[in-house]
Amino acid sequence: MAEREKGETAEYGGELHLAEGIDIPCGVMKDGTRLLSERQVSAALGNKRGGSHWIRQKEGNKLPVYVSAGNLKPYISAALERKLVDRRIWRAKGQGGFGAYGIDATSLPEICDVFLKARRDHALLPSQEHIALQAEILMAALAKIGVVALVDEATGYQSVRQHNELELLLSKYISEELQPWAKRFPDEFYSQMFKLKGWDYINLGAGGKKPRVVGKIANDIVYDRLPSGVLESLKKKNPSGADGHRKHHHHQFLTEDIGNKHLEKMIGSVITLMRASGSWSEFTRLLDRAYPKHGAVQGELTMDD
Numbered sequence: 001m002a003e004r005e006k007g008e009t010a011e012y013g014g015e016l017h018l019a020e021g022i023d024i025p026c027g028v029m030k031d032g033t034r035l036l037s038e039r040q041v042s043a044a045l046g047n048k049r050g051g052s053h054w055i056r057q058k059e060g061n062k063l064p065v066y067v068s069a070g071n072l073k074p075y076i077s078a079a080l081e082r083k084l085v086d087r088r089i090w091r092a093k094g095q096g097g098f099g100a101y102g103i104d105a106t107s108l109p110e111i112c113d114v115f116l117k118a119r120r121d122h123a124l125l126p127s128q129e130h131i132a133l134q135a136e137i138l139m140a141a142l143a144k145i146g147v148v149a150l151v152d153e154a155t156g157y158q159s160v161r162q163h164n165e166l167e168l169l170l171s172k173y174i175s176e177e178l179q180p181w182a183k184r185f186p187d188e189f190y191s192q193m194f195k196l197k198g199w200d201y202i203n204l205g206a207g208g209k210k211p212r213v214v215g216k217i218a219n220d221i222v223y224d225r226l227p228s229g230v231l232e233s234l235k236k237k238n239p240s241g242a243d244g245h246r247k248h249h250h251h252q253f254l255t256e257d258i259g260n261k262h263l264e265k266m267i268g269s270v271i272t273l274m275r276a277s278g279s280w281s282e283f284t285r286l287l288d289r290a291y292p293k294h295g296a297v298q299g300e301l302t303m304d305d
Helices: 038-044 051-058 070-075 078-085 105-120 126-144 147-155 157-173 187-197 212-221 230-237 259-275 280-290
Strands: 012-019 022-028 034-037 088-091 100-104
Touching: 012 126, 012 147, 022 038, 022 126, 022 147, 034 038, 034 105, 034 147, 038 100, 070 105, 078 100, 078 105, 100 105, 105 126, 147 157, 157 230, 157 259, 187 212, 187 259, 187 280, 259 280
Parallel strands: none
Antiparallel strands: 012 022, 022 034, 034 100, 088 100
């Protein structure tokens, strides 16, 4: 047998449970494509190979058995046809022997829709009516959550996907190298903060080194409103020293094109909300409503923190 027929090995594999007695082997391939066992998809639809299917194959019809009948052709889009014809040979990780045909998981609801639309138009053959009933069952299961998410959960790829997505986001926000210092927080940011806190800005905040709590508050009301994971990554890159102070400013580790642009917009929005507030508690209520933190513990900071 040719090497191609041994198939690609899935990076992650599992079984997709859709309904009682309907379990379809599935896998996530190296390129991220989610595949379903074509044989089990056919079985889930209650379809069986017949002589007419083999005749159609000889005549050049390359579609899988469950959609190869001529009366279904008007309901198969060109995009769906490409996905079903270009099926791949795959096998689960650790599985020996030869592979089996797999179809793109996103095609399953489209396959079901073919039968449901044909039934609506009274275009089904009597021998296909039971397939439409199975398609209804499958569509009901898929309606609860997208098929891609179901495959990811079944294969264990969900946590890997989330990690990869976080890594991609952080690569856009966090710079590999320390950036030169530039003034990112305007004086008004601090003067508005001190006003709402009832603190003496002239003696504590203007023109000199600000109390450490001010940095904590900036984390709370600005950095912690950036996408989840950004502040945690900045703290790792820019840890506090023995004296409790950081060697650099967090924004020096943000990318110029995305990270710092988002930071500047966030600072501007925070200042606007400060101007509109009569107290610190009113400001934080408005801020939490407009820009909620991503899973962080809520709590007000004081000068003693």
